[in-house]
Amino acid sequence: MEFDPVLLARLQFAFTIIFHIIFPSFTIGLSAYIATLGALWLRSGNERYQHLMRFWTKIFAVSFAMGVVSGIVLSYQFGTNWSRFSVATGNVLGPLLGYEVLAAFFLEATFLGVLLFGIDRVPPWLYVLSAAVVATGTAISAFWILSANSWMQTPAGYELKDGVAYPTDWLAVVFNPSFPYRFAHMLNAAYLTTGFVVLAVGARYVIAGRHIEDGRLMLRMAIALTAILAPLQLAIGDQHGLNTLAHQPIKIAAMEAHWDGSKPGDFHIFAWPDEQAGVNRFELSIPKGASLILTHQMNGLFPGLNSVPASERPPVKIVFFAFRIMLAIGLFMIAAALLGAFLWWRGSLFTTRWYLRAMAQCWWLGFVAVIAGWVVTESGRQPWIVQGIMRTADATSPVPGATIAGTLALFVLAYGVVFWFGITYINRLIAQGPQEPAATESGHFSRRPFSAAHR
Amino acid sequence: MEWYLPVIWAGVIGTAIAMYVILDGFDLGIGILFPFTRSESERDQMMRSIAPFWDGNETWLVLGGAGLLVAFPRAYAVIMPAFYLPVIVMLLALVFRGIAFEFRIVSRSKSKWNVAFVIGSTLAALAQGVILGGMIEGIPVRDGAYAGGSFHWATPFAIVCGVALIAGYALLGATWLVMKTEGPVAERARRQSKILLLAMLGFMAAVSLWTPLAEPRIAARWFSAPNIYFLWPVPVVTALTAFACWRWIEQRRDVPPFLAAIALFMLGYFGLVISNFPYLVPPSLTVWDTAAAPASQIFMLFGTLLLLPFVLGYVAFIYWLFRGKVREGESYH
Structure with missing residues (x-):
């Protein structure tokens, strides 16, 4: 049996990185939420914030552990599966990853120890500060890894000698053209993802009539956050799209399944791109919609897929449909968040049961949108691993396909087990709910912020 | 610059690997020692002694991997494919032992995550030892790329090194628990x-005899004049350290045996550096052959000098914060 090492290496990387990104998408936002709860606790002295903080910290611990261990795998896969890529780009990408480790990973890992085990040993301000440091660490980590990824999309600040990239301008490398947009888009996506998880958990408690005050607080905080960030994400995404059009026009053409660049692009609500014939089947479209979005003009033109040979195109169906999934979820999130804000304003947020029931089921939206978005940008870059510098097919290690297939099977098996138990345990923690503070249920809690720290 | 930058970087990465071996060594060692108690509350106590630290300890491994990519991309690109299977086994083993810390608390039955913790810790140690042994034996390279098969690393010597590292980590873990x-x-x-001290000494002696016999370049490094005049104290100091470690255990001292175990590790590590420097991929590629562009090494060196002191500072802080002994029954979340 013949194994295609390139395809298998890509499958293995896609699998391990999709598994990994689930956890940062959640923990970047959750650590910020935990730190926010801590700050509110210190400011108000309301113990409800502190026990919510500890509740979410338990869930954070389980998620973060899965993120850490699946992340270590990735830092070695550049070498195991993509050694020629490592040689060609190590001079440029290596330091970006190095900065991520030194500036972020140690920070997160160390202060997580304080957050998980230190409540009896440090004063409250330091406990809360540790949560803030963990949150900052996750954001710094996102900064560097997105800088590295963006450089693979829009390389800058380098020169090529014998197929190896040498840095010439580090500022240009780090702040390469697509980086600010991708960083803002991903960071916002992580906060939104967490916002919808908190929203769903809050809704679940309010419906069930358990932990009602906690659930209401979660609902209010989540809606306040998502009602701002979900519309903001549309604006960021729009700008990101314009940036991609400027630097990777064929990726945009694939996202819109736009074949003929001599005509304005329609926005296809649905289509079945026929990659052999170079046309779409079963189109349901808004005429000139894509032109309006991308050029902000009805008759604006942008390159079509037919402007390059088939070998230079990304897999159109994958990019096209993944983009639609992300967009649909994004639009749904905006509607859901604004509707929630409206109900809150009307004073009926906690009694509109159909809304709460719907929201209780929406915890997964952000995760799927994040994964779909990454599929768009990574598949959309193909056939390049680094746009214009190195093709994916030239980037692999000298490792036989059968070996990669075997380890891929191991990864699927191992991650499947880990994921199944991880989800089970997170659900169990959510089902248990926060431990009610010792004070009465009527909402009068201790005003002394330090009372909880030394018990 | 062309000459000394790679040497500095070899020092930085060598330090990161040493930090990793010591720090994750003792917490992997706890996992290796886990099966030798039947009491769940004793296991809790063992786990509690490392729970605040393990994540930070493992970050040194990421620094080692990323550092190799930063400073020596050509070595990274040879070593990873050469040890493809042991590296992936190690990573998967670390996955299972890492999640065991958190899953064990939430799970209704601790036993399955105890098993994951034991197997994960032991396999990770074995795989790391195998990689080390394989490195000493040398990696076939053609045109700057790995030129061997998927199982080139699978030699008796590498397996012995793997078992040796299990014993060594267990020694670090046991003295940590003391x-x-x-x-x-x-x-x-x-x-x-x-027991583990004796085992570790046996393995150190075996490796020290085996390598110069099997590898002429290592024999030449140690036994030719004038090297031998400078190097003879290494085995002598090792023997003295081991003797001191034994005495301190006998005297029921708490801290010194752990420090002596670390010193033993460092002496063994120092011996391997003496045997192999300046080869990063023995027997063909040196630190200079595999170095990244000077601009990259300088950029990252700047970041390292800036950030590493902070890292060491707060790592020290957390060990200080969780100083003292963990008592039986002390909760761990």
Whole structure:
């Protein structure tokens, strides 16, 4: 049996990185939420914030552990599966990853120890500060890894000698053209993802009539956050799209399944791109919609897929449909968040049961949108691993396909087990709910912020 | 610059690997020693002694991997494919032992995550030892790329190194428990420390005899004049350290046996550096052959000098914060 090492290496990387990104998408936002709860606790002295903080910290611990261990795998896969890529780009990408480790990973890992085990040993301000440091660490980590990824999309600040990239301008490398947009888009996506998880958990408690005050607080905080960030994400995404059009026009053409660049692009609500014939089947479209979005003009033109040979195109169906999934979820999130804000304003947020029931089921939206978005940008870059510098097919290690297939099977098996138990345990923690503070249920809690720290 | 930058970087990465071996060594060692108690509360106590630290400890491994990519991309690109299977086994083993810390608390039955913790810790140590042994034996390279098969690393020597590292990490773990726990856990660890110390000495002696016999370049490095005049203290100091470690365990001291175990590791590590420097991929590629562009090494060196002191500072802080002994029954979340 013949194994295609390139395809298998890509499958293995896609699998391990999709598994990994689930956890940062959640923990970047959750650590910020935990730190926010801590700050509110210190400011108000309301113990409800502190026990919510500890509740979410338990869930954070389980998620973060899965993120850490699946992340270590990735830092070695550049070498195991993509050694020629490592040689060609190590001079440029290596330091970006190095900065991520030194500036972020140690920070997160160390202060997580304080957050998980230190409540009896440090004063409250330091406990809360540790949560803030963990949150900052996750954001710094996102900064560097997105800088590295963006450089693979829009390389800058380098020169090529014998197929190896040498840095010439580090500022240009780090702040390469697509980086600010991708960083803002991903960071916002992580906060939104967490916002919808908190929203769903809050809704679940309010419906069930358990932990009602906690659930209401979660609902209010989540809606306040998502009602701002979900519309903001549309604006960021729009700008990101314009940036991609400027630097990777064929990726945009694939996202819109736009074949003929001599005509304005329609926005296809649905289509079945026929990659052999170079046309779409079963189109349901808004005429000139894509032109309006991308050029902000009805008759604006942008390159079509037919402007390059088939070998230079990304897999159109994958990019096209993944983009639609992300967009649909994004639009749904905006509607859901604004509707929630409206109900809150009307004073009926906690009694509109159909809304709460719907929201209780929406915890997964952000995760799927994040994964779909990454599929768009990574598949959309193909056939390049680094746009214009190195093709994916030239980037692999000298490792036989059968070996990669075997380890891929191991990864699927191992991650499947880990994921199944991880989800089970997170659900169990959510089902248990926060431990009610010792004070009465009527909402009068201790005003002394330090009372909880030394018990 | 062209000459000394790679040497500085070899020092930085060597330090990161040493930090990793010591720090994750003792917490992998706890996993290796896990099966030798039947009491769940003793296991809790063992786990509690490392729970605040393990994540930070493992970050040194990421720094080692990323550092190799930063400073020596051509070595990274040879070593990873050469040890493809052991590296992936190690990573998967670390996955299972890492999640065991958190899953064990939430799970209704601790036993399955105890098993994951034991197997994960032991396999990770074995795989790391195998990689080390394989490195010493040398990696076939053609045109700057790995030129061997998927199982080139699978030699008796590499397997012996793997078992040796299991014993070594267990020694670090046992002496850590002597230092950080009390009661039955510490008593058992004291007994285990002595056995493991002997085992580790045996393995060190075996590797020290085996490598110069099998590899002429290593024999030449140690036994030719004038090197031998400078190098003879290494085995002598090793023997003295081992003797001191034994005495301190006998004297029921808490901290010194752990420090002596670390010193033993560092001496062994130093011996391997002497045997192999300046080869990063023995026997063909040196630190200079595989170095990244000077601009990259300088950029990252700047970041390292800026950030590493902070890292060391707060790593020290967290060990200070969780100083003292973990008592039996002390909760761990």
